[in-house]
Amino acid sequence: MLRHLTSAARGHTGGGDRGPSALRRLALTAMAVTTAAAATLVPAVPANAAAFKVLVFSKTAGFRHDSIAVGTQAIRDIGAANDFTVDSTEDSSAFNTSNLSQYKAVIFLSTTGDVLNDTQQSAFQSYVDGGGGYVGVHAAADTEYNWSYYGQLVGAWFNSHPAIQQATVRNENRAHPATAHLGTTWARTDEWYSYRSNPRQNVRVLQNLDESTYSGGGMGDHPITWCHPQSNGRSFYTGLGHTQESYSDSNFRTLLLGGIKYAAKAANADCRPExxxxxxxxxxxxxxxxxxxxxxxxxxxxxxxxxxxxxxxxxxxxxxxxxxxxxxxxxxxxxxxxxxxxxxxxxxxxxxxxxxxxxxxxxxxxxxxxxxxxxxxxxxxxxxxxxxxxxxxxxxxxxxxxxxxxxxxxxxxxxxxxxxxxxxxxxxxxxxxxxxxxxxxxxxxxxxxxxxLTTVTPSPSPSPSPSPSPSASPGTTSALRGVASNRCLDISGASQANGAIVQIWDCNGQANQRWTSTAANELRIYGGKCLDVSGNSTANGAAVSIWDCNGQNNQKWRFNSDGSITAIGANKCLDIVGSGTANGSRLQIYTCHGGNNQKWTRV
CATH class of the missing domain: 2.60.120.560 (Exo-inulinase; domain 1)
Structure with a gap:
């Protein structure tokens, strides 16, 4: 395939002496090149078969948008034109392991309220963390307020909105397949959500609202469309899509297409927080x-x-x-x-x-x-x-x-x-x-x-990562020293018991400060114990201890380019309680904020 031919016989040399290649003069149109290469991005399928399937879920337990029906049909039309199949349902029983396994992504189309029970929530969490995709549209942010995992997945919950009116959308990322077709700004009419929190620290913002162009904003920095990796899966959300007219807007339909392809892993983008x-x-x-x-x-x-x-x-x-x-x-x-x-x-x-x-x-x-x-x-x-x-x-x-x-x-x-x-x-x-x-x-x-960068930091290891970062590569063993405290991540009393306290202490090179990264994104100590978020919690302030390694998401960690370490299951940072710097200061997880009490270096 054209993307990775390796024949040196092309005579294509580097630097200033790289001349035109004979292959480059083949009678291939740019469209043909694109089509041939694109085929490697999705699973192989039989001739005339759809490349993948998605599920549109539009159950409401609160306000019901009159755009749901036209939105569902628009997504069906988008799928038919772009080689993927669309199923739709408002039956929560569809959220079981067997049924979800057939879909590359699930689209929450203006869902509202509590729409899944505990068993269905668990099945959906396993689906996304195992590699499935989530797409949230508009009122998807007005859904499942009591399920903390969903809050991470969608990125932010709905707070309020003013009257429907025109506003200017600023397209701050124009490389993502959802936004690459747009100019730097986009004037459109919609119902503009404000959110309970600003998701920017935890997502890659693709679009934000210029609040000076409409009445009733109030967030200041106002993300409206974003994406992020979620364990081994992917999440995409847009606050656009309240009105029926949205779904006949070609620009909005292309935005939906790009979000669906990203979530379904049919197209790639850097959605790490930036x-x-x-x-x-x-x-x-x-x-x-x-x-x-x-x-x-x-x-x-x-x-x-x-x-x-x-x-x-x-x-x-x-x-x-x-x-x-x-x-x-x-x-x-x-x-x-x-x-x-x-x-x-x-x-x-x-x-x-x-x-x-x-x-x-x-x-x-x-x-x-x-x-x-x-x-x-x-x-x-x-x-x-x-x-x-x-x-x-x-x-x-x-x-x-x-x-x-x-x-x-x-x-x-x-x-x-x-x-x-x-x-x-x-x-x-x-x-x-x-x-x-x-x-x-x-x-x-x-x-x-x-x-x-003011300090040399651990290199990023995105989730999922086809090639783990060498600074966090399988078998790498080192101490982790806090940037603020200059003390090392330490097991209190050198205990090897489940639940033993994790703290900071003067770096001493002993076994209770030696952490080994694994291909499963674990941080192991003593061979069989893992750095663990107690009780599978995702809440700010949840304690960090050690526990027998079990492969669960509360034992998976990601190294970031700014020196922070993210608990993958909670999408929160490894944090020293109270910004402590003294020996014995304990560890927790907390919303990532860029402070030095959340930054670490390998020593």
Whole structure:
């Protein structure tokens, strides 16, 4: 398939001497390339069979929206046009393990009130945590207020709304398949929900409301559409969709399609929470300079390459340890790359010779294709292929640079981990740039942003992750030291009993401070005990102890790029009670807030 051909016989070399490939001149349209590559993103199916099935659930125990019927039909129409089958029900008994197993996603279409009993809730939680998808539309946020897991899944509960009116939606993420078709803003009429809490810390916000354009907001920062991973599954929610007219709006129908495909794992996106980034490019090219032939045009907050081989580089500042994120899209079998760690360039080729290029190319040899550190290290091709959207679709890179280590994440999944050993190059300080490779090659970029890191932190290990982070990779054993306290995660009295207290204590290298990461996202100690959220609780303040490892979600943990560690089952952070720094301060889980009492380093 075009996305991962590895034949070196193409004569497609790197840096400044990469010439047009003979294969690139084959009579393939961009549409054909896209279609062929897209087929690898969904399970193989028999000819003429639908690629997957989804279930629309629209039971109401409170207010009932008159748009439910037209919404259900619209989703059926969307499915028929996009090769997936749609079933619908208002019967809660459909929420059992056997029945749910046939669906890639379940869509809560303006449900209200308590619609599932305890047994049905348990079946649905197991379905999502086991890899199923959830899509919530509008009043899905007005549902199951007494079920804490559902609160995590939907992201935020409904609080209030003003009268139906026009407002401006700001599309802050235009790489997700639900929003990539939209401009930077979108004026539309709907019923605009406010929520009981702001979900931003725990989700990737795709759209927010400009409260100055309508009356009755009150949230300030006002997310309205978002997504996030939920254990091994995926969640997508939009507050849009109150009115019947919404479901005949082509833009809204495309938004629904993208959300469904994301949740069903038929398309990929980086939906990890994202906070603390500074825009380097989001419509303005201030601070950027072109070097070498060719150029990038700038329109609709999108950079589009032409000609080359040249490079657009951010000349304002050199960066050391950082997380760099950017959205990119290829047209067909094109070629580009992100260049990092180079000194002031005399030429585009000079930047390639003194820095490292993270390659973007639909086809090439293993060390010169998408995700590779060009000429140095191939990506994990299986992980790359699982995470990659095909040419014609948007993708998101995160380049995590810590000292001489460069990790590459594609749509939230780690695909490469490289450490520079070349004495003529260094990642510890340098500029960043994006390449315009040549006339046959067209690449687009959006939303280039950076977060500088003050400390070297554990690397992210998204859930699900096809390739665990080496800093949290299976078999890695180390102490975990609190950034605020400078003390280590410790078992009180070196106890090995179930329920033994987890605290912080002066780092001493003893066995009761040595934690081993596993492929199951556990943090093990003493071989068979796991870091455990007591009682499977998801509440703020729930105690953390050790317990016999059992594979449950209250024993699964995710390392984040900001140094925090998330309890996957609760979607809350490992936290020192009261921001304590003294020996004996205890551990709990608490809503992630970015404080140093929730940040850890491996030692």
């Amino acid at each position: 906070n603390g980034y500074t825009a380097l490019y989001n419509g303005s090219t201030t601070g950027w300079q072109q070097i070498g032939p060719g150029s990038f045009s700038n329109s609709q907050s999108t950079l589009t390459s032409s000609g080359g081989m040249g490079m657009l580089w951010y000349s304002t500042k050199q960066f050391g340890s950082y997380s760099l994120k950017l959205d990119w899209k290829l047209t067909g079998d094109s070629n580009s790359g992100v260049v990092v760690g180079f000194p002031t360039p005399g030429s585009a080729q000079g930047a390639l010779d003194t820095g490292h290029e993270v390659q973007i190319d639909a086809t090439d040899s293993a060390d010169k294709t998408t995700g590779a550190i060009y000429g140095f290290k191939s990506a994990d091709l299986a992980a790359r292929d699982a995470a990659l959207n095909p040419p014609g679709s948007w993708n998101t890179y995160e380049l995590l640079v810590e000292g001489e280590r460069l990790q590459v994440f594609l749509n939230g999944a780690k695909i490469n981990d490289f450490t520079n050993t070349d004495p003529n190059r260094s990642l510890t300080s340098g500029y960043i740039g994006i390449q315009n490779h040549g006339s046959p090659d067209v690449v687009q970029y959006r939303n280039i942003r950076i977060k500088e």
